[in-house]
Amino acid sequence: MKVIVRGKNKFEPSEAIKEYASKKLQKVEQYFHSRHELEATVVCKVYDAYQTVEITIPTKNIILRAEVNADSIYSAIDLAIDKLESQIRKHKSKIYRSLKRRDGVGQYYSTQVDFDIDKVRTEIKASNLVRNKSVELNPMTPDDAIVQMEMLGHDFFVFLNSETNKVCVVYLRSDHTYGIIETDK
Numbered sequence: 001m002k003v004i005v006r007g008k009n010k011f012e013p014s015e016a017i018k019e020y021a022s023k024k025l026q027k028v029e030q031y032f033h034s035r036h037e038l039e040a041t042v043v044c045k046v047y048d049a050y051q052t053v054e055i056t057i058p059t060k061n062i063i064l065r066a067e068v069n070a071d072s073i074y075s076a077i078d079l080a081i082d083k084l085e086s087q088i089r090k091h092k093s094k095i096y097r098s099l100k101r102r103d104g105v106g107q108y109y110s111t112q113v114d115f116d117i118d119k120v121r122t123e124i125k126a127s128n129l130v131r132n133k134s135v136e137l138n139p140m141t142p143d144d145a146i147v148q149m150e151m152l153g154h155d156f157f158v159f160l161n162s163e164t165n166k167v168c169v170v171y172l173r174s175d176h177t178y179g180i181i182e183t184d185k
Contacts, residue, residue: 001029002039011046017073021055024081028057031088044073045175052174055080062091067174137167142180145170 003025005018013021021042032038038057045052053076054067066083070076139162140148149157149170156171161182169181 001025001032002037003042004039005042005044008043008045009047011044013044013073017044017077020074021053021077024077025055027081028084028088031085032059042077044076046073051076053077053080055084057084064088064091069174139165142168142170146178 003018003022005013005021007013025040025042028040029038038059040055040057043054043056045054050069050071051073052067052069053073055065055077057064064084064087066080066087068076068079068083070079135158137158137160139160141162145157145159145168148159149155149172156169158167158169160166161168164182167183171179171181173179
């Protein structure tokens with residue numbers, strides 16, 4: 001696995017941090033077939049009260065991503081790896097249950113690593129859909145959507161962008177800024 005470690009917010013990761021991240025990501029690499037070249041991007045951000053590590057591993061048809069805040073970069077890396085392993089277990093069990101027929105997805109995961117089946121079942125149950133809600137898409141600007149989202153106390157809001165006439169989602173990011181996802185259609 002190729003590992004790229006970089007910093008943000010004027011933080012430059014040391015060689016020790018880069019080596020630590022690479023070593024820890026070897027745990028994740030065992031879940032994949034060796035014939036697939038994977039690339040992991042590790043972004044380290046340092047703030048006054050905490051540090052953030054974001055790990056992204058793009059594969060065919062899925063993107064594995066974990067972002068964690070902790071007291072130190074090293075503990076954030078450990079927590080992010082744990083989060084990625086949990087995602088991989090969920091994806092792997094779902095693929096073997098229902099998505100295995102999709103071309104190219106099932107072949108990414110190695111079958112050599114055994115899982116604690118009770119832990120996997122607990123994680124799958126926790127990820128089951130528990131509510132279905134329909135919303136009326138009202139045309140509004142992104143600024144109006146942010147106001148609506150804050151008034152509702154949610155961390156995301158779906159709306160019809162009156163400027164582009166596209167369905168969008170505005171969301172609150174972990175660094176307390178806002179992001180917007182815009183559909184192609």
